[in-house]
Amino acid sequence: MGNPIIVALDAMGGDNAPSEIVKGAVEAVKESDRVIVKLVGAEEAVKAELAKYEYDAERISVVNATEVIETAEPPVHAIRGKKDSSMVVAFNLVKNGEADAFVSAGSTGAILVGGQLIVGRIRGIDRPPLAPVFPTAKGPSLLVDCGANVDARPDHLLKFAQMGSIYMENVMGIKNPRVAIVNVGSEEEKGNALVKETFPLLKECADINFIGSIEAKEIPAGYADVIVCDAFVGNCILKMFEGVGMTLVSEIKREMMSSFRGKLGALLVKPALKKVLKKYDATEYGGAPLIGLKGLVIKSHGSSDAKEIRNSILQCISFVENDITGKIKQSIINQ
Amino acid sequence: MGNPIIVALDAMGGDNAPSEIVKGAVEAVKESDRVIVKLVGAEEAVKAELAKYEYDAERISVVNATEVIETAEPPVHAIRGKKDSSMVVAFNLVKNGEADAFVSAGSTGAILVGGQLIVGRIRGIDRPPLAPVFPTAKGPSLLVDCGANVDARPDHLLKFAQMGSIYMENVMGIKNPRVAIVNVGSEEEKGNALVKETFPLLKECADINFIGSIEAKEIPAGYADVIVCDAFVGNCILKMFEGVGMTLVSEIKREMMSSFRGKLGALLVKPALKKVLKKYDATEYGGAPLIGLKGLVIKSHGSSDAKEIRNSILQCISFVENDITGKIKQSIINQ
Numbered sequence: 299m300g301n302p303i304i305v306a307l308d309a310m311g312g313d314n315a316p317s318e319i320v321k322g323a324v325e326a327v328k329e330s331d332r333v334i335v336k337l338v339g340a341e342e343a344v345k346a347e348l349a350k351y352e353y354d355a356e357r358i359s360v361v362n363a364t365e366v367i368e369t370a371e372p373p374v375h376a377i378r379g380k381k382d383s384s385m386v387v388a389f390n391l392v393k394n395g396e397a398d399a400f401v402s403a404g405s406t407g408a409i410l411v412g413g414q415l416i417v418g419r420i421r422g423i424d425r426p427p428l429a430p431v432f433p434t435a436k437g438p439s440l441l442v443d444c445g446a447n448v449d450a451r452p453d454h455l456l457k458f459a460q461m462g463s464i465y466m467e468n469v470m471g472i473k474n475p476r477v478a479i480v481n482v483g484s485e486e487e488k489g490n491a492l493v494k495e496t497f498p499l500l501k502e503c504a505d506i507n508f509i510g511s512i513e514a515k516e517i518p519a520g521y522a523d524v525i526v527c528d529a530f531v532g533n534c535i536l537k538m539f540e541g542v543g544m545t546l547v548s549e550i551k552r553e554m555m556s557s558f559r560g561k562l563g564a565l566l567v568k569p570a571l572k573k574v575l576k577k578y579d580a581t582e583y584g585g586a587p588l589i590g591l592k593g594l595v596i597k598s599h600g601s602s603d604a605k606e607i608r609n610s611i612l613q614c615i616s617f618v619e620n621d622i623t624g625k626i627k628q629s630i631i632n633q
Numbered sequence: 634m635g636n637p638i639i640v641a642l643d644a645m646g647g648d649n650a651p652s653e654i655v656k657g658a659v660e661a662v663k664e665s666d667r668v669i670v671k672l673v674g675a676e677e678a679v680k681a682e683l684a685k686y687e688y689d690a691e692r693i694s695v696v697n698a699t700e701v702i703e704t705a706e707p708p709v710h711a712i713r714g715k716k717d718s719s720m721v722v723a724f725n726l727v728k729n730g731e732a733d734a735f736v737s738a739g740s741t742g743a744i745l746v747g748g749q750l751i752v753g754r755i756r757g758i759d760r761p762p763l764a765p766v767f768p769t770a771k772g773p774s775l776l777v778d779c780g781a782n783v784d785a786r787p788d789h790l791l792k793f794a795q796m797g798s799i800y801m802e803n804v805m806g807i808k809n810p811r812v813a814i815v816n817v818g819s820e821e822e823k824g825n826a827l828v829k830e831t832f833p834l835l836k837e838c839a840d841i842n843f844i845g846s847i848e849a850k851e852i853p854a855g856y857a858d859v860i861v862c863d864a865f866v867g868n869c870i871l872k873m874f875e876g877v878g879m880t881l882v883s884e885i886k887r888e889m890m891s892s893f894r895g896k897l898g899a900l901l902v903k904p905a906l907k908k909v910l911k912k913y914d915a916t917e918y919g920g921a922p923l924i925g926l927k928g929l930v931i932k933s934h935g936s937s938d939a940k941e942i943r944n945s946i947l948q949c950i951s952f953v954e955n956d957i958t959g960k961i962k963q964s965i966i967n968q
Contacts, residue, residue, distance in 0.1 A: 370820075434880075435880050435884065445817075448817060448824065448825035449825050449826050480869060482780075482783060482864070482865060482868040482869075485705075489783065489865075490783035490784050490865045491784050493865075513868075513872050514868065514869040514870075514871075514872035514876060515872035515873065515875045515876030515879070516876065517873065517876060518873075518876045518877045518879075518880035518881075519876065519879075519880055528825075529817070530817055530824075530825045530828075530866065531865065531866060531869055533817040533849065534815060534817075534849040534866055534869055534870055534873075535849075535869055535873055536849075537848050537849035537850035538849045538850065538852065538853070538869075538870055538873035538874060538877065539873060539877055540850045541849060541850030541851065541852060541853045541854065542853045542873065542874055542877040542878060542881075543877060543881060544850070544853075544854075545769075545770050545853035545854055546853075546877075546878060546881055546882075546909070546913065547881075549770065549909045549912070549913075550885075550905065550906060550909050553905035553906075553908050553909050554902050554905045556905070557904075557905070559901050559904070560901065560902055560904070560905045562901050563898045563899070563900070563901025563902035563903075563905070564898070564902060565898070566894050566895065566897050566898025566901065567889050567895055567898035567899060567902055568898075569892075569894070569895070570885065570888035570889040570891070570892070570895045570898070571885060571888075573888050574881070574885050574888050577884070578881065578884075
């Protein structure tokens, strides 16, 4: 047991701020005594929410910030202009060593920009990717990149593979994680220009366990632990994952409820359905880390509820304890 | 009622050739008296399959071809080298006006190459896209491109939108089809370089009903009728659609079957589940047309069974009757 992990939590980010964010913080400190949360945001509103709960007052504090960055604001402008926003104040806590990690359910663009401009990139990492962990039939996989670099280059994808491997091995405990690149077929000559150029780089890289191409249809089945692609493709894959699941499940429910027989059956299969839905609920794994920065930055879904915020906070523990940032720095030096 | 539609069917293509292909041909001529099928392949094997069924002998004939193009063969080499393959012979029937349409469950690469080299492109169409119709909560949508052009340019995507609109309006009967471009967010400034350059071209195009960006998670819900993207992204979307559905459904089944209560419930909800699965079964719509060629070319799934082959054949009727090829030519002239 080392020092506690201090998380700077953006109390004003996301659709359910500040109520669910504050609740998530309370749940996190109850769940683990390794965590201290600094709630950053409008002091009065945050304290009013906090007053609803009992918690260890030494482990949750409030840092006032008078401004809020909205989702629609142009990110660079917002980060540069709103010096007293909850996000900028929280980012500065990480930069100044007053917090180990930053968690926010706010604007993805502002998180990407603030992470790079304020927390800063590890030397040698040009493009820190956003890398959500998502559920498959065989356990969690990491999708890098999923939001930061829509026009990535082959050397970016190589670094995504290396950093993703370090993350999955050390944070998720998967030994020698299998790395695959998203492709339109399994043959080496397939792919667009980016994939064709990246493939040999991954093949030659000694410090990853590269297993070749993965077709999108193989992803939900869990054929790889680290799945590498540019952020445009990654976003489409992640959103299809959510979209197909939501549509299928709601159609199945609607169809079952349209007859007496179906309603009766629905009652009986409810536990089985619930179990599957829980297994495929991405929020179980918390938010997506922006990897390759000097400190830990976690982007939680905009729609995050208390449970997802709690999981995002708890996720910081193994990241910081296993010194992922140090390990990424070391892997860059070794090249 | 005009002339019958003559379909050149590759009897040797796909995992289940020739048995399921021949069966599909028989089912198609039974289903519609508008269709004549020319089964192209190893005469003896095809006739042995045909002998299993009763059918109108005037509406199914066999055209002998002694070679077969395998899935793993390099497409250009295969199409140029195997002059007496079922695919090349069938393509030539279309080229020479002895057939109106070509249907195959064989190698996608060879179909794309043969379509362009033998049947030929409509003047003004550089890159004919492969455009599968797939099921959504609100009915069928068309995904262009899904296999042909992994590194497409903005002007290609514009033509995909125009041809896709003609297809959905005339073949699927959707008036003024909504066209959207796949993107990582709904704001106009979002996207990779390709999308940012394509967006204004689509916005300015008078002969389509462009509704803006569509995020992948909105696709299964049916937010657009014609969905435009490069083939790399299209392939990922289509394959995620299949992969997530397969994984979720098999997990739900497995979970239900693991308890007595679940098994009983499964019996009761079976009709509801079946109805949903049928609605989301892409094979109901037949294969994917390769649009922008001088004749109709349809690629059916490699795993096609008789039902999908039958649907792919029947799909040719409205394409030919509505003169999609002529309408695409006209739309190019009008520009």
